[in-house]
Amino acid sequence: MLRIDDPSFLWPLLTLDEAALEHNITTVAGAFAAAGVDHAPHVKTHMSRRVWERQSAVGVWGATVATPGQLRRVVDWGVRRAFLANEIVDPRDIAWLRSALAGDASGELEEAWVYVDSARGLDLLAAGFDGADAAVVARLGVLVELGVPGGRTGLRTRDEVVALAGRVRDAGLRVVGVSGYEGPVASGTSEQELTDVGRWCDELRATGLAVAGLVDGPLVLSAGGSAFADVVARHLGAPLRDAAGSTVPTRVVLRSGAYVTHDHGHYLHADPWTRMGAQALLPAIRVWATVLSAPEPGLVIVALGRRDVSFDIDLPTPLVARTPDADGRLGAARDLAGVRVTALNDQHGYLALGPEADGTLQPGDVVGFGISHPCTTLDKYRTALITRGDDVVEQVALDF
Known part of the structure; x- marks a missing residue:
């Protein structure tokens, strides 16, 4: 067996401790199962098929990616369900996605979720799927993104999200829910910062409730959850009820990715996992x-x-x-x-x-x-x- 100091390896050298990887993967899987939420690990962290296979083996909804290029790569890996947690606005990428959902790409992509946050982005997506077979359109899930003022992508208000969700449905595309990223809300884990993240999650829930009537099936609520998984799981995972007090079926999907290797800095200090009652993760x-x-x-x-x-x-x-x-x-x-x-x-x-x-x-x-x-x-x-x-x-x- 080779060792890290074998002559075939050179410094600097990147190593991942197997025991720490397995500990982190199983710990987070158990924490999310206990919280009653689904997981689509963000594989942009590592972009490794072999690491993804270890994550997938414990049971996940699918793989999250950040770019259309990453989406193509994970389809090549054999990923069947993928979540592009970003807007897709290049007609070439949209055309490729349509072909992948039609079974014409190298992999067999059975479902893909994407974001929209603008009328123009929706128009591009709708044009790319115009005339597609109904079964292909049904495999595409659209989430309207709620952002943070001063942050990155995503509409800034609930009313804007509701209006755009209506336009998605009118365009003949499938609205599956709402999504966003809580990271810009706080930079630390003080009591006030955790409260602020929880308040943002509550707004995402309320926004989801406002579009629930446009969704066929459980309403998807999704957020990141790498630094604030405890807050996201607790707030988004709580029962959602309409004005009449009836429970609205939901599927909560967290996209935590950095957990798989953890680290000796940012995520070590953030540590949402012990706040969830799980074991501490190990830097791999x-x-x-x-x-x-x-x-x-x-x-x-x-x-x-x-x-x-x-x-x-x-x-x-x-x-x-x-x-x-x-x-x-x-x-x-x-x-x-x-x-x-x-x-x-x-x-x-x-x-x-x-x-x-x-x-x-x-x-x-x-x-x-x-x-x-x-x-x-x-x-x-x-x-x-x-x-x-x-x-x-x-x-x-x-x-x-």
């Missing part, structure tokens, strides 16, 4: 890089930069150091204390060492780093190694 992702230089006291330079690791939320966290032998085989791991990353260039990282750590890292040592925000680390690689300790269990392609 680690990036290994070599020490290049120790040019002055208190400073070490490593071969790890912006092309190798995420930096959009937090800088990486030095976790362990290992000294290779004469053949490059890694020695025992030693924990790092008093070491932090202060800056990144394209392919250099600056490590500041406190007095207790000064001199502990030498050129040639290999440092294992934790990261913050897996989505912008995984996309820097084309392959990840799934590991048990130093053993490589599987090499998986990342289809970015």
Whole structure:
């Protein structure tokens, strides 16, 4: 069996701990089952067929993607139900989607959901499906997106969503519900911020109730849920009742994706899972890089930069150091204390060492780093190694 220090691998190296992956996948599946909500994991995090298969094996509604290009890729993987949690406005992409739902693409896409948030976007979608067989149109689900003022896509008011949903139905397309992303509502998990997220979820529920009469079947309510899964599941999963007090059938679909690898930064601190009563998730992702230089006291330079690791939320966290032998085989791991990353260039990282750590890292040592925000680390690689300790269990392609 290969090891991470095999000569065929080079630093920087991306590894995913198998036990942590499996723990995270099963923990989140159990938490959502207990909350009574469905899950369509956002595979933009990793874009790996093999990781998706591990997620799918525990039972999910389908795969969520962010772009039409990602949608094409997951259909190639064999995904049967896909959720493009974004608007689709390019006539070429719409034409491809129609062909995929008709069974003319490489995969067999039996259902796809997409967003609309404008009359123009709806017109483009409707034109692309004009004259399509009724069975093909029935496989397309349209969700009207509710946004956040000052945020990204999505209509800003309930009335706008209701009006556009009516136009979707009048255009002969199938309205399945409403959706949005709660992330722009809060940047942290203070009591007030969690309350704000809950208030936004309540508005999405009320908006869904207002369009429920246009929906054939259960009303879909969907939100992200990576940082605020507890709030989203609690609010959207509560029984929805109309003015007469009758229960409105709903299907709540969360699109959490970053949970699969977790991290040592943003999602570690957000941690909605223990608030749901589940076990804490485990950071699966680690990036290994070599020490290049120790040019002055208190400073070490490593071969790890912006092309190798995420930096959009937090800088990486030095976790362990290992000294290779004469053949490059890694020695025992030693924990790092008093070491932090202060800056990144394209392919250099600056490590500041406190007095207790000064001199502990030498050129040639290999440092294992934790990261913050897996989505912008995984996309820097084309392959990840799934590991048990130093053993490589599987090499998986990342289809970015």
